Amino acid sequence: MHGEFELINRWLAPAHASTMDTGVVLGVGDDACLLSPTAGQQLVVSVDTSVEGHHFPAKAPASAVGHRALAVSLSDLAAMGARPRWCLMSLALPVSDAAWVAEFAKGFHALCDAAKVNLVGGDVTAGECAVSVTVMGEVEPARALRRSGARAGDILAVTGALGGGAGGLAAWQAGEHDLQHPLVSRYLLPQPRLEAGRVLAELASSAIDISDGLLADLGHVLEASKLGAKLDAQAIPLAEGLVDLLGEEGAMQAALSGGDDYELLVTLAPERLAAAQAELASFGLALTEIGRLVEGSGIDGVKMPTKAGWQHFSGGEP
Ligand SMILES: [Mg+2]
Structure with a gap:
């Protein structure tokens, strides 16, 4: 050795x-x-x-x-x-x-x-x-994005597209081992959203990266901020090729609870959304509104994942 x-x-x-x-x-x-x-x-x-x-x-x-x-x-x-x-x-x-x-x-x-x-x-x-x-x-002092900073009425937004981590794992398990494959690359070569994080530090009220899945990570923000959320599931941007691979329902499950996406989930005041979108667009990254923060608790607007769906995307060994 x-x-x-x-x-x-x-x-x-x-x-x-x-x-x-x-x-x-x-x-x-x-x-x-x-x-x-x-x-x-x-x-x-x-x-x-x-x-x-x-x-x-x-x-x-x-x-x-x-x-x-x-x-x-x-x-x-x-x-x-x-x-x-x-x-x-x-x-x-x-x-x-x-x-x-x-x-x-x-x-x-x-x-x-x-x-x-x-x-x-x-x-x-x-x-x-x-x-x-x-x-x-x-x-900068007081500039760090904490999970606890969200306010009722804030917009909920995500960078990039979701479901690519789980989709890439599914593709890998099906024998697709080409790192150039759009979903496999999302799973094995995730791109940390550092530039977006720096921009959003000035514009967002809270942020978390999506490692455990949108619903789980949104849950962490809601718990820390003592709020609820109303999600617009149809607005969630899906990774390229995800629906073709998993079908519409499977793609939605992957986006909601698949994890390993390493996109940023942020909350921000409605009047700041356009500025944030323009800044991220300048380096080719989308910022998509997917819901709102509301008083109360819990997540409204999506069917929670079935047990089978959750297990399919989180229980298997890669
Ligand atoms: Mg994290």
Whole structure:
């Protein structure tokens, strides 16, 4: 087996030393890193662990595993309206496989570059294949988007389209393993909505990223904000190819309770919707109104998922 340190140094350390203002005083290679946060900003920190067979399929391409592990953590920073700055990554592997780690690192570093996040520490250990990624970002004081900020009368809106995560998993299980496939790419190569999160931090009253499914994540916002919601199910934007794959009812189930979409669900005052839509449209992302926040509790306007529907999309191993 390659030594742990050799793996870290060869594949997990940043490929190039950046001369940009990265805030990294001391990076990979010492006992710990030293970071210099921007004066006056709040630090936003989140961690997510992805386990093979539970969060991604055992045969998923290594580059996608690397991308996805970072993407799901960055999605939480997007939902807070934060600007990502640094990350830490811990990888467990059952056997040493230098080629796999090289591909994994390629996917991981490509998203690091795209999201302007610096890997400042890593760890490789023997074990069941799993990746844990801690992300750190910054946000202006009082600007972070909390789940508790929604108000009665606010519009409920989502970025992009929903159901692609569950649709991609269904397509993968049916034997479609092409990462270019629109649904498979939504599942294995999710795009954290960081740019949208930064814009919405100025316009929205609350936000959450859709990891557990629209109904479950909306439920978290309603609970935190002590409100109810009236959903317009027909307005929910469905991922490309979803109805063809799952039929109309299956597509709706996937959008409502499938999860793994990593779109942002936001609430905002009605007079701010047009401005938010225009800002997101400037980088090609839709923001679709799908309902309203109301006094009270619970979600009105949709048939709640049947037990069979819920189990179909959330109970299976990928
Ligand atoms: Mg989240």
